[in-house]
Amino acid sequence: MSNVNNLSRTTALAVGIAGILAVGQAYGAAFQLRENSAQGLGRAFAGAASAPGDAAIIANNPAGMRLLDGRQFQADVSAISFAAKYRGESSSYASGAPISGGNGGDAGMIAPVPAAYFHLPFGANDNLHFGASLTVPFGFKTEYDRDWIGRYSGVKTELQAIDAGFAFSYDVNPYVSFGASVFAERLDIDLSNAIDFGTILASSRVPGFAPGSADGFSRIKGHSTEVGFTLGGLFSIDENTHIGLTYRSRVDHKITNGSADFTTPPAAAAVLGMAAPGTFVDTSGKATVRLPASAAISFTHKVNEQWSLMAEVSRTAWSKFDQVTVNFDSNQPDSVLDFSYRDTTFASIGADYRLSDTVTLRGGLAYDQTPTTSEHRDVRVPDASRKWVSLGVGWKASERTEFNFGYTHLFTSDPTIDISSVTRNAMAGSYDVTGDVLAASLNYKF
Numbered sequence: 001m002s003n004v005n006n007l008s009r010t011t012a013l014a015v016g017i018a019g020i021l022a023v024g025q026a027y028g029a030a031f032q033l034r035e036n037s038a039q040g041l042g043r044a045f046a047g048a049a050s051a052p053g054d055a056a057i058i059a060n061n062p063a064g065m066r067l068l069d070g071r072q073f074q075a076d077v078s079a080i081s082f083a084a085k086y087r088g089e090s091s092s093y094a095s096g097a098p099i100s101g102g103n104g105g106d107a108g109m110i111a112p113v114p115a116a117y118f119h120l121p122f123g124a125n126d127n128l129h130f131g132a133s134l135t136v137p138f139g140f141k142t143e144y145d146r147d148w149i150g151r152y153s154g155v156k157t158e159l160q161a162i163d164a165g166f167a168f169s170y171d172v173n174p175y176v177s178f179g180a181s182v183f184a185e186r187l188d189i190d191l192s193n194a195i196d197f198g199t200i201l202a203s204s205r206v207p208g209f210a211p212g213s214a215d216g217f218s219r220i221k222g223h224s225t226e227v228g229f230t231l232g233g234l235f236s237i238d239e240n241t242h243i244g245l246t247y248r249s250r251v252d253h254k255i256t257n258g259s260a261d262f263t264t265p266p267a268a269a270a271v272l273g274m275a276a277p278g279t280f281v282d283t284s285g286k287a288t289v290r291l292p293a294s295a296a297i298s299f300t301h302k303v304n305e306q307w308s309l310m311a312e313v314s315r316t317a318w319s320k321f322d323q324v325t326v327n328f329d330s331n332q333p334d335s336v337l338d339f340s341y342r343d344t345t346f347a348s349i350g351a352d353y354r355l356s357d358t359v360t361l362r363g364g365l366a367y368d369q370t371p372t373t374s375e376h377r378d379v380r381v382p383d384a385s386r387k388w389v390s391l392g393v394g395w396k397a398s399e400r401t402e403f404n405f406g407y408t409h410l411f412t413s414d415p416t417i418d419i420s421s422v423t424r425n426a427m428a429g430s431y432d433v434t435g436d437v438l439a440a441s442l443n444y445k446f
């Protein structure tokens with residue numbers, strides 16, 4: 001029964017956490033979300049750290065609060081819609097026989113992403129600024145039919161990180177500002193997948209078991225709250241040209257209260273209880289999840305009374321996210337999970353056109369690189385590099401009230417899947433992936 005013991009080293013807990021972290025499909029690289037502003041979305045987030053008039057700059061670059069006009073509150077909501085349909089095969093790792101089930105249906109979703117901001121200038125010349133923000137910088141969700149052909153690789157995957165931040169900035173003069181923010185980040189993970197106990201026991205030549213004959217199930221949950229920071233600078237060549245620099249820290253989430261719940265067929269549980277006691281049983285676990293640091297340079301130039309041009313380049317240090325060690329509180333041996341991520345670049349250009357005193361039109365283009373490579377792509381979320389095309393409109397309803405709307409369509413290549421694992425079996429195919437984002441915001445000055 002040595003194979004049973006060896007296979008237990010990669011249980012559903014390890015596989016599940018690996019799946020949720022190894023890939024991501026939100027609307028930033030991996031599971032990074034940029035959707036914190038309807039105004040920013042309308043120009044593909046070009047100028048997100050340097051453009052005036054958008055309170056989301058409190059989170060993007062706290063030094064940019066100099067560009068906000070007085071006391072104000074802003075609320076944004078983005079609706080992210082994506083479809084992911086699998087086309088391909090799945091077969092038993094041991095026998096090569098096809099695995100029963102359908103293609104999983106549409107694993108995509110429509111999900112709201114909220115954000116809120118508050119800005120208060122103070123000081124003798126209003127050269128000091130306080131800001132508060134609530135954002136969702138990381139998140140995604142996919143869910144397949146429970147009996148689909150890739151069920152051993154993943155059924156449900158959900159990750160969400162919510163940041164509550166407080167920012168402060170100081171205007172050295174009308175052309176130079178520095179700022180910083182501190183945020184508390186809550187991370188929640190919830191995922192599930194089937195377990196092919198038939199393959200596990202058949203590989204150890206246990207009579208009565210064959211691949212796919214004894215499916216079990218696992219659900220993994222965990223959460224953590226940690227603290228991070230953002231630093232920023234805003235440098236204005238003149239009143240019409242602004243350059244923003246910003247850095248967001250890495251956040252190390254130490255999940256100490258994770259739980260794994262297993263559903264094991266009685267016959268399989270009896271064999272495992274003798275051959276590998278303490279494995280595939282309900283247990284708690286620990287893991288450290290490192291959400292990456294990022295840095296950006298941003299540019300905004302007001303050409304004339306009608307036109308403003310923006311650009312932004314950001315770099316995310318996904319390569320630091322190379323391994324995760326899962327520590328089990330049961331007899332399960334620890335597992336070291338390898339992801340081999342690469343650093344990514346996001347680049348965008350955009351423009352505002354002031355149609356009238358009350359209406360502004362926007363547009364933008366962007367390229368968003370994925371940290372995953374074909375050899376590390378998984379079914380949890382089929383990630384691929386993408387191109388953005390964005391449009392937006394702003395309407396100033398009164399001196400105090402402004403509404404903004406943004407829309408982005410994402411163009412992606414069909415990501416391929418080619419995986420082979422003893423515990424998850426083999427899959428080879430591709431995905432039809434489509435994505436759209438629609439956002440709206442209200443800004444009120446008081």
